[in-house]
Amino acid sequence: MxxxxxxxxxxxxxxxxxxxxxxxxxxxxxxxxxxxxxxxxxxxxxxxxxxxxxxxxxxxxxxxxxxxxxxxxxxxxxxxxxxxxxxxxxxxxxxxxxxxxxxxxxxxxxxxxxxxxxxxxxxxxxxxxxxxxxxxxxxxxNDSLMADAIAAHMAASGVKTMAYIGFNDAYGDGWLAQMQRAATAAGIRLVDAERYARADTSVTGQILKIIAASPDAVLVGASGTPAALPQKTLKERGYGGRIYQTHGVAVKDFIRVGGKDVEGTVLPAGPVLVAAQLSDANPIKKVATDYxxxxxxxxxxxxxxxxxxxxxxxxxxxxxxxxxxxxxxxxxxxxxxxxxxxxxxxxxxxxxxxxxxxxxxxxxxxxDKRARVMVTIQDGAWKLIEE
Amino acid sequence: MSPAIAAILIQDGVVNGAIYGLLALCLVLVFAVTRIVLIPQGEFVAFGALAYASFAEGQVPALLAVLAVLSLAAFFLGLCTEPAGNERALAMSTLAVPAVSIIACLVLTPLRLGPAMDAVLAVAAVAPMAPLLYRIAFQPLADASALVLLIAAVGVHLALTGIGLLAFGAEGMRGPAFMSGGVRLGGLDVSFQQLWVVATALVVMAALAVFFATTLAGRALRATAINRIGARLVGIETAAAGRVAFTMAGLIGAASGVLLSPLTTVYYDSGFLIGLKGFVAAIFGGMAVYPLAVAAAFGVGLVESFAAFWASPFKEAIVFATIIPVLIWLSLSAGDAVEEEG
Structure with a gap:
């Protein structure tokens, strides 16, 4: 018991x-x-x-x-x-x-x-x-952080006039507004702004108009692989200026779809995109490479x-x-x-x-500014641009 | 606008118009024969383009699994619904063709036989889905009202979009050109791919015209389109006519996709908008008149191209707004497209 x-x-x-x-x-x-x-x-x-x-x-x-x-x-x-x-x-x-x-x-x-x-x-x-x-x-x-970085890079490369082609939605609108502000502040004139839809099969009309305005640089305000279409059309039509993209294209598929037409593109991105290339002194490197x-x-x-x-x-x-x-x-x-x-x-x-x-x-x-790096595409891979 | 720019815009509009024209033909054909507004037509285009791009990269798309599942589903559905004694014919039509396609794709893809073979494989992988979808989703509803069929078509479209995401992923693909380079025609650079698109579209359109005018199957389709009950009375099996119409829609849709793939990046959900523009053209033809639909398709391509130049933010709105006067005209002259069997 x-x-x-x-x-x-x-x-x-x-x-x-x-x-x-x-x-x-x-x-x-x-x-x-x-x-x-x-x-x-x-x-x-x-x-x-x-x-x-x-x-x-x-x-x-x-x-x-x-x-x-x-x-x-x-x-x-x-x-x-x-x-x-x-x-x-x-x-x-x-x-x-x-x-x-x-x-x-x-x-x-x-x-x-x-x-x-x-x-x-x-x-x-x-x-x-x-x-x-x-x-x-x-x-x-924030888009404004990225837009400032693009404007600074443009000004440093001697760009005086730019054109914009972006999505016909909130992403494209937001970027156009931010870029207008950042470009004006950097003394760059926006000569043409065009729109296209994500599912469009052709942007020839818009690109012809941009080329007619002959800007020093073009910014594509789009995300993912659809951002490759305006850039491919620009190259097809023989545009020789520099082409900028937004951090919306920071995916491997963009390079896959864009092929050699996107070589030399400049874009702002989060440091994680080029984690391995960051300097060892950068505290972000460890967290980013770990991820x-x-x-x-x-x-x-x-x-x-x-x-x-x-x-x-x-x-x-x-x-x-x-x-x-x-x-x-x-x-x-x-x-x-x-x-x-x-x-x-x-x-x-x-x-x-x-x-x-x-x-x-x-x-x-x-x-703050540590949250963005400028990146280019070289030999089909992301390459950090040292500042 | 300088003449040079106008010429490039016209060229662009004609190439896109050719694709829309092919889709408009399919939409008119399927609607006339089965009263189904084939909303999933755009998916055949997107799948054709994505399958072509996958084969070109030496990958076998997961779409083949979907084809296998559809094939088995159609076979077992047929066993349950069709009269006994038909098993052989049923197995031939639901199992044999998809099986041959799947085996061909699995065997030939790793050999990397070049763009022509990739194009054939892409059409072979996608087109057989169309008649299977007809058997599964539409044949059991064949006598329902056009509205029910429309809702079923929307359902098939949504299901295929989801399947497209699973089979091809969220990012787009672009296939290689059949032939690189181009020619200069009167001061205008025309790529071979663009010539391929327009030439193929014209050949398909001519072939369809000959098919409907001279062959027995073509006449049977036309008879079904004009009067289903009358066609049945003279011994035309309307379900078979529906399957033939869907097969043709699948073939033309997949082939359009293959043609489009090297020109632009195609996504799993790109098909809807492309199909919708074909639909606008088909409406111009009152969903009944083939030449009018084709002419309207080229018109849609040109309007789109010029609208993109002048007012790119309103491009789609301008294209789709062109349909309004046509709808008003059609409803004022009612009787053309009014459904008789309700």
């Missing part, structure tokens, strides 16, 4: 202990919304792939990554966000891949008091700062895309902020979400694959 009682007591205390342990190890749920299908699939797929490289455990808590696809559709992104909040009770949200869907999700994040980190680029997502946007952060560089090595170990040599690193950077920010937030509250509670937001906002000099982020109440991107 005595033996029985001691066994029962032992079992009970074991159960209690286990219960206590479970309470302490309450899992952290993080939602990820990526555009794995639709027009932004080229961004969303490497981002989804990067999630697989992320830690499953942090500070004694299991981390549960829940990934949904928004099909590059703003309505679907909002529905996904609500589902993750209501059904999975997430503590933070990473997403989405493209600007329109991300813009639509701000309302949800602010309404539910949920910290959210974008993988989309537009500066309009986080500025001007207001009561809603204080809940959202962003890992890709590239792990990604390629999992998905094959040459498979890494700079876009995927935005997801990885978002996770690095969370990894840095979660331990701080855990000191204030338990995961799954509104207090934890608020603490996580505060912790993200006070992050200082966090080294990411794309740059070094120092957040502030006004700047939820936190990057």
């Amino acid at each position: 005595r033996g029985m009682r001691s066994v029962a007591t032992g079992l009970l205390s074991a159960l209690l202990l286990a219960g206590a342990a479970r309470a302490q190890d309450k899992p952290i749920h993080i939602g990820v919304i990526a555009s794995m299908t639709g027009p932004a699939a080229a961004l969303g797929i490497p981002q989804r792939n990067s999630i697989a490289l992320l830690p499953r455990e942090l500070a004694g808590h299991k981390i549960d990554w829940i990934i949904l696809d928004d099909a590059t559709d703003a309505t679907r992104a909002v529905a996904d966000a609500r589902k993750l909040i209501d059904e999975d009770n997430i503590d933070a949200l990473v997403g989405s891949s493209a600007t329109p869907a991300s813009l639509a999700m701000i309302d949800v994040a602010a309404e539910k008091h949920l910290p959210m980190i974008y993988m989309a680029a537009s500066a309009a997502l986080i500025s001007p700062m207001d009561a809603q946007k204080r809940w959202v952060f962003k890992t890709p560089q 590239v090595t792990r990604y390629e170990a999992m998905y094959g040599p040459g498979s890494v895309a700079a876009f995927g690193a935005h997801a990885y950077d978002a996770a690095l920010l969370l990894t840095a902020a979660i331990p701080v937030a855990l000191e204030h509250a338990q995961p799954g509670t509104p207090e934890f979400r608020a603490a996580l937001r505060d912790a993200l906002e006070s992050l200082h000099a966090i080294v990411l694959t794309h740059g070094i982020a120092t957040m502030s109440p006004d700047d939820h991107n936190g990057f």
Whole structure:
């Protein structure tokens, strides 16, 4: 009888202990919304792939990554966000891949008091700062940072006039506005601005008009492989000036599709694109090469895309902020979400694959000039331009 | 605008117009015979282009697995729905052709036999999907209203877009030219690829005209298009007519894709917009008149090319706005394209 009682007591205390342990190890749920299908699939797929490289455990808590696809559709992104909040009770949200869907999700994040980190680029997502946007952060560089870099490179190479051809969407609009500002500041005149659609089979009309304006340089404001078409047409029509691209083309497929016509292109990009060529003194090199090595170990040599690193950077920010937030509250509670937001906002000099982020109440991107390098294409590979 | 620029724009418009013309022909053909607005037509173009580019790189696209699945699905669906005793014919039409295509692609791709063989393989890999899709998705609905068929076509289009993403990935591909270089025609540089596109389009159009005018199968298709019930009364099997129409649409669509591949980068979802422009041309022809549709296709190509020069932000809007006067005219002169079987 005595033996029985001691066994029962032992079992009970074991159960209690286990219960206590479970309470302490309450899992952290993080939602990820990526555009794995639709027009932004080229961004969303490497981002989804990067999630697989992320830690499953942090500070004694299991981390549960829940990934949904928004099909590059703003309505679907909002529905996904609500589902993750209501059904999975997430503590933070990473997403989405493209600007329109991300813009639509701000309302949800602010309404539910949920910290959210974008993988989309537009500066309009986080500025001007207001009561809603204080809940959202962003890992890709602002277009303005990249546009300034292009304008500086143009001015240094003696470019006086430039033309622009870009996507007929938010990406093209944003870049045109930023480039106009940066070019004017650098004393460069924009002589022609043309548009085309991602699915267009020909841009001959636009290119003829650009060539007729005879600019010293042309900037293509497009992303992924569709950015190769204007450049190929420019070469076909015998354009001899320098051609600039945006960091939207920082994928291997762009070089594959563009072939020898994209040799010598100049573009600004995140340091991760040329991780191995960075100087050893650069703290970004270690983080970036680590990401590239792990990604390629999992998905094959040459498979890494700079876009995927935005997801990885978002996770690095969370990894840095979660331990701080855990000191204030338990995961799954509104207090934890608020603490996580505060912790993200006070992050200082966090080294990411794309740059070094120092957040502030006004700047939820936190990057400075170290977050961009100028790159050219040489012999079918990215080559860092030393400054 | 200088005459030189106008000449280049016209050249560009004619090349694109030739592709739209081929698509418009398929759309008119399939609609006339089956009352289906073949929205997935653009996917055959995109798949043809992507398959050609894959073969040219020595890769066998995952699309072959899709073809195999469709083939088996069509066979088993046929076993369940068609009368007994037909198994041999069913197996021949659903299993034999795709099997030959798949084996040919697997055996011949690693040999790298050059662009001509790649083009043949691309058409062989993509075109057989069309009649299989007809058997699976449309034949069971053959007597439904045009609206139901349209919705089914939208469904097939969405499914194929997703399959395209899985089979070819999100990034685009561009195939090698059949022949590099070009000639100078009256002060205008014309690449051989552009000549190929226009020449092939004209040959296909002429061949179709001869097919419909002189062969028994062509006349049977025309009879089905004019009156389904009447055609059935004189012994034309309308389901078979539908399969023939789809096969032709698949062949022409895939071939257009192969022609387009060296000229531009094609994506898994590029087909829809290309198909839509073919559709605009088909509407000009009232979905019934082939020569009018072809002429309109060249018109669409030219409007697109000049709109790109003058007002590139509104290019698509201008192209699609041209359809409005035609629709008004068609609805005022109602009776041409009105459905009789509802």
